[in-house]
Amino acid sequence: MEQTAHGASRSSYNPWARGLHQWVRAAVAASRPSKNPWARAELVSGSFCNYVLRAGQRQLCLLLSVACSSLTAMEGTRVSAFAVRQRHSGERQGLRPAQHKVNGIAKRKARQTRRRRIKKQKISLSKKETCQVPDLLPLIVNVPGVEPSVEDEVEQAQNSFIVPTTSVALSSKTNKKVRMMQLYPALLKSTELKSEVDATPEAAGHMLKKRIESVKKHKGPSLETVLQDLGAVQNSRERAAKLFEWMISPWSPKDFFGEIWEKRPALIHRLNSDYYKGLFSTAEFDRILRENSLQFGVNLDVTSYIDGKRETHNPPGRALPLVVWDYYKNGCSLRMLNPQSFSVTMWNFLSVLQENFGSMCGANTYLTPAGTQGFAPHYDDIEAFIIQLEGKKHWRVYEPRKSTEILPQYSSKNFSQEEIGEPILDTVLEAGDLLYFPRGFIHQGDCFPDVHSLHVTISSYQKNSWGDLLEKLLPAALQVALEEDVEYRQGLPLDYLDYMGVQNSEQDDPRRVKFLQKVRKLIKKLADHAPVDAGVDQKAKDFMHDCLPPVLTKAEKSCSVHGAPVRWENGTVQDAEVLVSGGTLIRLLRDGIVRLCNEADCCRLYYTAENSRVYHQEEPKYIEVDLQDADAVEFLIHSYPKYVPVHSLPCENLDEKIALSTVLFEKGLLTTKKPLHAS
Numbered sequence: 001m002e003q004t005a006h007g008a009s010r011s012s013y014n015p016w017a018r019g020l021h022q023w024v025r026a027a028v029a030a031s032r033p034s035k036n037p038w039a040r041a042e043l044v045s046g047s048f049c050n051y052v053l054r055a056g057q058r059q060l061c062l063l064l065s066v067a068c069s070s071l072t073a074m075e076g077t078r079v080s081a082f083a084v085r086q087r088h089s090g091e092r093q094g095l096r097p098a099q100h101k102v103n104g105i106a107k108r109k110a111r112q113t114r115r116r117r118i119k120k121q122k123i124s125l126s127k128k129e130t131c132q133v134p135d136l137l138p139l140i141v142n143v144p145g146v147e148p149s150v151e152d153e154v155e156q157a158q159n160s161f162i163v164p165t166t167s168v169a170l171s172s173k174t175n176k177k178v179r180m181m182q183l184y185p186a187l188l189k190s191t192e193l194k195s196e197v198d199a200t201p202e203a204a205g206h207m208l209k210k211r212i213e214s215v216k217k218h219k220g221p222s223l224e225t226v227l228q229d230l231g232a233v234q235n236s237r238e239r240a241a242k243l244f245e246w247m248i249s250p251w252s253p254k255d256f257f258g259e260i261w262e263k264r265p266a267l268i269h270r271l272n273s274d275y276y277k278g279l280f281s282t283a284e285f286d287r288i289l290r291e292n293s294l295q296f297g298v299n300l301d302v303t304s305y306i307d308g309k310r311e312t313h314n315p316p317g318r319a320l321p322l323v324v325w326d327y328y329k330n331g332c333s334l335r336m337l338n339p340q341s342f343s344v345t346m347w348n349f350l351s352v353l354q355e356n357f358g359s360m361c362g363a364n365t366y367l368t369p370a371g372t373q374g375f376a377p378h379y380d381d382i383e384a385f386i387i388q389l390e391g392k393k394h395w396r397v398y399e400p401r402k403s404t405e406i407l408p409q410y411s412s413k414n415f416s417q418e419e420i421g422e423p424i425l426d427t428v429l430e431a432g433d434l435l436y437f438p439r440g441f442i443h444q445g446d447c448f449p450d451v452h453s454l455h456v457t458i459s460s461y462q463k464n465s466w467g468d469l470l471e472k473l474l475p476a477a478l479q480v481a482l483e484e485d486v487e488y489r490q491g492l493p494l495d496y497l498d499y500m501g502v503q504n505s506e507q508d509d510p511r512r513v514k515f516l517q518k519v520r521k522l523i524k525k526l527a528d529h530a531p532v533d534a535g536v537d538q539k540a541k542d543f544m545h546d547c548l549p550p551v552l553t554k555a556e557k558s559c560s561v562h563g564a565p566v567r568w569e570n571g572t573v574q575d576a577e578v579l580v581s582g583g584t585l586i587r588l589l590r591d592g593i594v595r596l597c598n599e600a601d602c603c604r605l606y607y608t609a610e611n612s613r614v615y616h617q618e619e620p621k622y623i624e625v626d627l628q629d630a631d632a633v634e635f636l637i638h639s640y641p642k643y644v645p646v647h648s649l650p651c652e653n654l655d656e657k658i659a660l661s662t663v664l665f666e667k668g669l670l671t672t673k674k675p676l677h678a679s
Contacts, residue, residue, distance in 0.1 A: 138265040138397065138425040141250060220249060223278045227348055231553035235641040236590040240355035247353075247385070247458075248434065262383070262407060265397045265425050265437040273431035276387050280339060280346055280365055282454055286321065288342040294319040301335040302327045303374045310376035310414050333374025334367040339456070340548060341613045350458070351548040355592050357460045360546035362615070368393065368453045373446035376414035379405065381439050382459035388429040390454035391447070395435060396423040398442040408440045409467065415442060429455065464539075473535035474526070481522075481529040488522060537597040540606075544595050545620045547608040552589075559671045560589060578676045580661045582647035582654050585673035588640050593669055596625075596633055603630045609668040623667065628652060629660050636664075643673045 221229070226246050233239040245253055248268070251260070260266045294300050296314040302324070304311050313332060315323070328334055340347045340363055354361040362382075368374050370391075377398070386395070398420045400406045420442050429435055429445075437443060439461070447453045481488045499509045557563045565575040580586070588594065594607045604622040612618045625633060632649040649657040664670045 138267060139260060140267045140269070140427075142269045142271070220246070220272065220275055222274065223276060223345070223349075227345075227352075230352065231555070236352075236550075236592070237355055240352050243349070243352050244356045247387075248436075260436065262438045265435065265441060267425065267427055267436075268434045269430075270432040270434075275432040276389055278345060279349060279387065280343060280389055280454070280456055282367060282390060282452075284343060285334070285336065285365065285367060285454075288336070288339070289319065289321045289324055292342050294336075294342075299337055299341070300324065301337065302332045303335060304332050305373040305376050308376075308416055328367070328369055331369055331372045333369070333372065335374070336365045336367075338613075338615065339363055339365050344551070346456075347548060347613055348551040351551050353458070354460075354547055355590070358592070359460050359464045359543065360462070361548075362459045362462075363456055364459070365454065365456045368445075368447045370447050370452050371449040373444070375444065377417065377420050377442050377444040378414050379408065379412045379440050379442045380459070381408055381411045381462055383439060383461045384437055384443075385458040386429065386435040386437075386455055387458065388431050388433045388435075388453070388455045390431055391451045392428055392430040393445045393447055393453035393455060394428050395425070395443065395445045397425040397435075397437050398422070399424050400440045400442070405440050407438065407465065409463070409465070412442070469535060469539055472538045473530050473532065476535060477526050477530035480531060481526055484529060485525070487525075534598065537595065540595045541597055541620065544606040544608055545611075545616065547592075547611055548613060549608055549611040550590050550593065556589065556671055558675045559673065561666055561668050563675060565677065575677075580646060580658055580665055580672075580676070582645065582658060584646050584661070584676070585643040586636075586646060586661055586665070586670045587643045587673075588636055589669055589671045591640055594633070594637065596630060596637070603627065605633055607667065607669055623663065625660075628656075632657070632660055633664075636670075 226243065230239045230243060233242065241253065248256055251266075251268075256266075288294065296302070296317065296319050300314075300319045302313040304313065313327060324334060340350050346363055350361045350363060366374065377396075379400070401420070405412070427435070445453075445455075478488075493511075493515070495511075496515060498504070499507060499511045500515055504512070552560065552562060564578050566578065567574050589609065593609060594605055597604050597606060603625050605625050606620060606622045608621075610618070610621045628651060632651050635648075635650055636644070646657050646661045647654060649660065651657045651660060661670065665672075
């Protein structure tokens with residue numbers, strides 16, 4: 001194996017040094033007008049040094065040695081890597097620069113330059129240097145909770161680095177806003193959007209780090225405060241959007257869904273361990289074990305990953321605390337499969353968030369002992385948001401191996417390390433950090449020897465693709481076509497078996513051409529018969545069944561059936577007659593709490609209010625309504641979030657309006673503007 005001058009193998013820093021020679025050549029070309037060797041050296045080392053500090057002291061020295069050797073070979077000017085290292089590290093730490101010789105005329109200039117703060121050299125990038133940025137590159141944002149020290153910056157940078165990718169190149173200023181969210185943001189101290197690109201090794205055909213908007217002190221409101229504030233938001237869809245915006249801050253939802261969603265991994269380092277505090281904890285994990293009858297394999301998995309082999313250690317029966325914690329002490333990871341069934345906060349969080357996606361949101365919590373790994377490398381069939389709650393964890397993310405594994409319909413098998421190649425993202429998540437990756441991106445995580453890890457994976461968009469819609473739509477379209485178009489009912493040619501089929505696929509027969517043209521024509525016409533709205537309703541019906549029931553705010557509870565004053569008192573039932581009148585102001589409890597669907601011979605109103613917190617524990621809930629009541633239900637759906645008087649419903653008479661409103665109110669689907677009192 002090739003050895004460096006420092007005695008280390010080049011493979012030990014190859015991900016950082018790959019392509020470095022090309023970068024030096026570009027820097028040298030830009031510095032030729034200057035006769036000062038230090039000026040040329042600074043183009044190589046200036047912003048480059050700040051970046052490579054992330055790799056640690058050892059890698060920095062090795063890389064500077066390579067950079068200076070390349071510069072020496074091309075320019076005939078000797079530059080000491082040690083001098084460059086001392087120069088930059090001393091000024092970063094606010095220390096007096098070490099005295100070190102540089103040969104020739106550069107000695108005097110070097111001493112003068114040490115007394116000044118090094119200004120980062122900016123390279124003006126021409127359009128000729130611009131090329132396409134790959135779509136799968138990760139996006140990193142560092143959002144400090146407090147103004148970090150230099151040591152914090154270096155430690156954070158060492159904990160998170162991107163393996164260079166050779167296909168990324170430069171971007172011009174004119175295109176910077178268009179491609180901004182597809183590039184790598186730098187570790188920020190500024191609150192303003194930067195308009196210049198740093199001269200870093202990423203600009204040498206590896207990757208480009210650009211600064212995006214951040215804030216110096218981004219502590220953000222606590223989860224408890226956020227959930228309380230959201231209770232005052234009248235529109236549940238806006239409530240869901242605000243919660244999602246808080247979860248992914250400082251990204252905006254527009255940027256996230258436009259530039260990241262289903263395209264590439266993305267990472268937020270917050271330096272704020274309390275950001276997600278209260279969502280879940282190890283203490284709550286222990287409480288759930290003690291207070292609930294969790295079952296191995298149903299609610300809890302015990303896993304390990306040792307020497308490349310993943311094992312599940314679930315015994316039959318209840319997951320008792322003594323047994324569970326014994327597994328944990330012996331190095332097994334604990335995965336709680338449905339924490340929302342036992343944690344009110346998690347239930348509340350997911351029930352609000354699901355409206356933002358229009359798809360079920362689920363969660364798994366992972367408690368991993370120090371120094372262990374619980375799962376083999378794999379990819380999932382869901383969009384994953386990894387929220388680090390306690391400790392820290394080392395994560396590696398790999399791009400899909402082939403096009404058929406991009407946005408897959410099903411999760412993968414467990415891969416061996418040899419099958420997955422090099423990661424495109426290698427990082428450490430600490431409490432308060434968030435990592436997103438689309439379905440199809442292979443990933444694995446392991447713990448450091450000195451600290452455990454607790455994280456929750458928020459998932460969504462399982463089986464929610466165009467293909468999943470067409471699976472429901474095409475059979476219905478074919479049925480409609482058979483009923484309405486005689487061409488679909490005409491018989492096949494008498495001799496089609498003689499020239500069609502695999503055994504005849506290589507035959508040059510004009511009858512095959514005619515047959516295939518007919519098939520294409522019928523398939524194309526099938527789109528005209530597709531009951532698209534009915535197909536979407538079937539997807540919506542499935543969503544209604546998947547949904548968590550809503551968590552009511554205090555105000556919603558007092559104005560719904562759950563706040564009715566009926567009670568047992570003095571040996572009898574009191575205040576049982578709560579009446580809805582024509583003047584009562586009503587609205588649906590949530591924007592997506594009901595779905596009106598046309599079934600074979602009736603209209604059904606599917607709803608989520610009586611769903612279980614356990615996935616599909618109950619059958620789908622619905623009310624059958626006649627056609628005139630369906631019009632009134634549509635009126636309520638489209639009036640949301642406004643309150644409307646009962647007498648405004650489009651029914652034939654007031655009695656029918658009151659009757660329908662009463663049924664919906666008693667099912668927990670309506671809320672009134674003011675609490676109802678017993679008559």
